[in-house]
Amino acid sequence: MAPEIAKITGETVRADFNSINAVLHYARAAHFLGLWESERILIGKYFPDCGARLLEAGCGAGRVTAGLWHMGYRHITGFDFAEELLDQARNLATEQGIAGLKFLHADATRLGDCHIINDSAFDGALFLFNGLMQIPGRENRQTALRGLHRACQTGAHLIFTTHDRNDDPVERAKWQREAEAWACGEQAPRLLEFGDRYFAHEHGQTFMHLPDRAEILADLAATSWTHVEDTMRREVASESRAVRDFSDECRFWVAIKI
Ligand SMILES: C[S@@+](CC[C@H](N)C(=O)[O-])C[C@H]1O[C@@H](n2cnc3c(N)ncnc32)[C@H](O)[C@@H]1O
Numbered sequence: 001m002a003p004e005i006a007k008i009t010g011e012t013v014r015a016d017f018n019s020i021n022a023v024l025h026y027a028r029a030a031h032f033l034g035l036w037e038s039e040r041i042l043i044g045k046y047f048p049d050c051g052a053r054l055l056e057a058g059c060g061a062g063r064v065t066a067g068l069w070h071m072g073y074r075h076i077t078g079f080d081f082a083e084e085l086l087d088q089a090r091n092l093a094t095e096q097g098i099a100g101l102k103f104l105h106a107d108a109t110r111l112g113d114c115h116i117i118n119d120s121a122f123d124g125a126l127f128l129f130n131g132l133m134q135i136p137g138r139e140n141r142q143t144a145l146r147g148l149h150r151a152c153q154t155g156a157h158l159i160f161t162t163h164d165r166n167d168d169p170v171e172r173a174k175w176q177r178e179a180e181a182w183a184c185g186e187q188a189p190r191l192l193e194f195g196d197r198y199f200a201h202e203h204g205q206t207f208m209h210l211p212d213r214a215e216i217l218a219d220l221a222a223t224s225w226t227h228v229e230d231t232m233r234r235e236v237a238s239e240s241r242a243v244r245d246f247s248d249e250c251r252f253w254v255a256i257k258i
Pocket of ligand 1 (some may be wrong): 004010013014017026029030057058060061062063064079080081082085106107108109128129130131132134135
């Protein structure tokens with residue numbers, strides 16, 4: 001009998017983000033790319049008070065965290081489960097003379113274990129550059145959404161991004177073929193759910209779940225978040241070549257805790 005092939009887990013993803021090529025990639029972006037224009041616009045729109053206590057999930061090497069500081073926010077807590085990226089984030093803050101950013105080692109699917117991330121401690125939360133979709137398993141992504149909901153106080157906004165597998169007609173055709181593979185059990189054996197991808201590129205291996213819009217709307221509703229808006233990035237801002245080289249088109253999601 002052929003040996004069973006192990007599914008991708010959070011551990012697989014953490015190891016991939018801790019790999020040297022991934023660390024270099026995200027550290028470079030944190031130092032030289034900074035916030036995307038679309039991120040800056042939506043952050044300014046939904047977090048108008050620079051005194052807001054913000055929680056950034058999946059902060060990586062600090063690209064967004066440092067960007068928030070430079071926008072004027074002063075109460076920012078970033079967390080990530082990849083220790084090597086967190087080291088980079090702390091170095092970046094030191095190098096830029098930023099004191100007061102809090103970086104925590106925490107897993108978005110186990111926020112209850114992190115005593116610093118208390119109930120209702122934050123006025124807003126972010127999970128940018130598709131980090132939420134790098135959590136394998138829909139239930140685990142919902143657990144992360146619930147944890148962020150608990151960490152925020154009433155009236156807080158959550159901003160995050162995902163791909164949208166229905167956005168591009170060429171991609172749509174590929175997903176149609178992928179659906180047929182799943183229907184007859186011929187999908188890649190390490191994947192958990194339709195919509196998952198695990199691919200190699202110059203900065204290592206990446207797991208990504210690509211949802212459709214209905215899936216995210218259902219997940220927000222299931223985790224007590226109220227949908228506010230969702231918009232493709234190109235409709236928010238025209239990004240520089242450097243940003244487009246770093247990151248594919250994505251959908252921004254904004255939800256509120258009521
Ligand atoms: C695409 S990277 C984005 C990093 C950074 N926010 C940026 O925009 O450059 C996604 C980040 O999410 C983190 N991440 C993924 N799953 C996580 C989890 N379960 N808990 C905490 N962080 C997680 C990864 O370690 C990685 O740093």
